[in-house]
Structures are given as structure tokens and as C-alpha cells.
Amino acid sequence: MLKQTYLIFQKEFCSFFRTRLAYFILGIYLFLSMFCTFYLGLYFDVVNANLFSFFYFQVNILMLLIPALTMRLWADEYKTGSIELLLTQPLSCTALVIGKFLSAWGICLLLLVGTIPLWFFTSRFLTTDNLNILGSYFGCFLISGCMCAVGCMVSAFNKSPIVAYLASVLLLILIIVVNYNFVFDALNFPGSLIIRFTQSLNFFYHQSTVLNGQVGLDNIIYYISITVFALWLNRITIEYKRG
């Protein structure tokens, strides 16, 4: 199982570089991140000890770019017919799903690592809160994992990568950007425990704490749960299509 997962990871990860998609996404990501940090985030006007100007825009940038990474992972297999080749090899469906997901998540790690020079740059002028920044990076990595899993799942539903991209962005907007607090407030549940429970399901609530570098166990469990759930749906979709 591990060997199978590694083979698929290796194939897909290398494929991002063979098709030059990885370089393209990395370039756009760095440009957007720096543009948002320095121009929209008023980098030089606010105290950036925890790189707030940078992390504030990360979710929105990743939300637009990660679907571009994941859109072809399954959709292309169905479009070209190579899915028949892949699913008739001695590879478990779980290994395929995890291998493809990890390849996209691996690229996300590279994207985030590519912004580390900004941290060094900032630390030359300010006393940076390094632990906080590290926490924010970890939070971004977890969020990117969620987005990759959702993107992979949507890609498995489609034959067209463009449709997969648009559907992934739309789904991520619905999950991430919309603050569902108003729904929970309107429901007006009695009891603080229920309020806390419904709040804990809200992506917006977790996102704000994680991007401030305060990653807690509840945040980690939340993001891992979403990731695992999306990957499980991905696997079910692939198996359903075979049936």
C-alpha cells in the first residue's frame, strides 16, 4: 500500500513539473502573495511581527490556485481514458486517491516554502514572532490540505478539467469564504455547548484562529476531518463509477 501510494505520488508530482504547471502556479502564487502583502496588505504601514499582511490573503489566493493543481488529477484520467489503464493495474483505490492528493499537497508545501524569504526579510527590520509565524505556516499547510482534498474529490466527478476547476472554486467559496455565523446566530440554539459545537463546524472560525498562528488541537482535528472526509468521498466516487 505504501509503495503503491509512493508510485502514484511520484508519477503525479513529477507530472506537475513535466507539464510545467508547477512552475506556472508557483510563479503566479508568489506574484499574488507579494502583491497582496505589499500593496493590499499595506506591509510597510502596519507592524508585521507575525506577518499578518502576508497570511491575511493566503486563504483567498490558495482557494484560486489549488483547484488549478487538482483539476486534472482525475478529470484528465477520465478524459483521456487512462483511467482504464490505471484501475486495471494492481493498485488499490485508496493508494491512488492518497497518492494523487499527496502530490498536490506536496506542491502546496513548495508554494509555502517559496515564501519563507519574506520571513527572513521581515526579521531583518522587525523582531518577528517566529513561533506565531511558524503556527500560521502550519495552519496554511493544513488549510491547503483541505483544499487539495476537496479539489481532488471534485475532479473525480468530472471529465473536464475546466469544469472541475470552476466547481472546486465554487465549492471552496461556499465552504471557506462564506461566514456561516449568521446561520448559527439565526438558528438561536439554546445552551452554550450547542453554540460552541455549531461554531466549531464553521470554517471561518477555525481559519481566523489558525491564520493568527494559534493552531489548537481542535483546529487540527477539524482540518484533518474535512480532508479525510473529502478523500473518502473521492474514493467512493471512483468506485461508484466502476460499478
Place this chain on the structure above:
Amino acid sequence: MITVKNLSKDFGAIKALQNINFTISPGDIVALLGPNGAGKSTLMRLLSGYLEPTGGEIEISGRTYASHRMQILPEIGYVPESAPLYGEMTVFEFLKFMSAVRNLPTSQTSTRIAEVSEQFELSGVLNQKCETLSKGFKRRVAIAGVLTASPRILILDEPTEGLDPNQKYGIRNFFKEYARKNIVIISTHIMEEVTSLSSRVLLLNKGKLIKDTTAAHLSELSPDNNLETAFRSITNKDK
């Protein structure tokens, strides 16, 4: 040995295959014949484990996909009609990937790739990207890919489509040689191929197996002892 019992496959309301039964033993080259939409590709997809049947079962060496999928799949080499490859990979990378997923030991990979490359005349294109290959080369690379781990059952959907006459001749000879110890199942519309290659013919029409015979016996069903005439008269009878 392949044993197919009461196999059926539905796609919604469409009954693609109905109650198919047959047995294939090593040494057989089986040609699946039938008009378009008869269910040949569906049957191949079921035999290769890509699709799951709606009813009935397929036994490969006494094991079924439902209980022993991961043990059966290394024994199967399936090349779909479109002979799909990963366009961004070079031929060598593709063959290496296929060797790895088919659990060929790393120590044997280079030797085996060299063997199949020579067999299918791919040595000159090993460093070429798959997307730049001609249709004939793509098909040969796809066949070479599944053959890296020498599967005991080879299932090929229209394997000689896009090949020139010399390549067709070469590949047919290879199948004859390969089927001495293994099972080869091909789907084709080329009657000449059925006559020259197959030891058995399974004729499908409208999702049903209507003949399980040899090419010679099938030809005898027509007044002029011609396979194509026999095929036309049998498959048109139901219209």
C-alpha cells in the same frame, strides 16, 4: 483459466451484456467478434476488472474479483481501444512506471524494458514523449507497457488498429507465440485477423453470446465459406 458464469452488465436501463457463459484455457487466442454496440468492449472491461458486473461472476484461476482483486490484477494485461498513455512521460518513463506498478523487481526493470522495446521496435523512441508518438507507436507502447511484467492473460481491444501491415504481421506473430502458455483475448473488426490469429471466436450481438466456435466453423455457416458473409448473415438476422 477464465470461467465466466451468467455474466451481465447493465448501464441504467441499457442491458449491455446478458447472461454470458464461457471458459477460456491457456493456449487459447480468443477473438471477440460482433457489430458495434454488441458488448465486446464492455466484456473486456469486465474481464480486466475495470468494471464490476451487475450479475454473475468472473473466475480467474478459481478466484473472483470480488474476493481476490489484488491477486488477480497482476495476472491481467489490458490495453483499451484508445491505447491511453501519459502524454507528458517519455516512452522509457512510461515503461518504467508500468513495470513498477506491476510489481516487477527493480533489478529486472532495465532488462525487461530492453526486451519489450526490442520486441515492439521501440528502441528509437524511448526518449520521446508519448504525446509526440504516432498512433501505431502509441499502441505498441501501450501493449509493451502491460507486457513488462508478462501477465498470464492479455486482453486487447482492437490491438492492430493504426498499425502498418508489417507491424500487424509482427504483432500477430507475437500473440501466437505468447498464447502458447498464456491466454490472449482480442476484440477486432478485421476478419482476416480472426482467421489468421484466433483459435476460438466468441460472437456477440446485442449483449448476448450467440456463437462460441472457431473461425473455420463460423465460415462454414455461409454459403460461400466466408467469415465476413457468415458474420453479416448472423448479426443481421436479428435486425
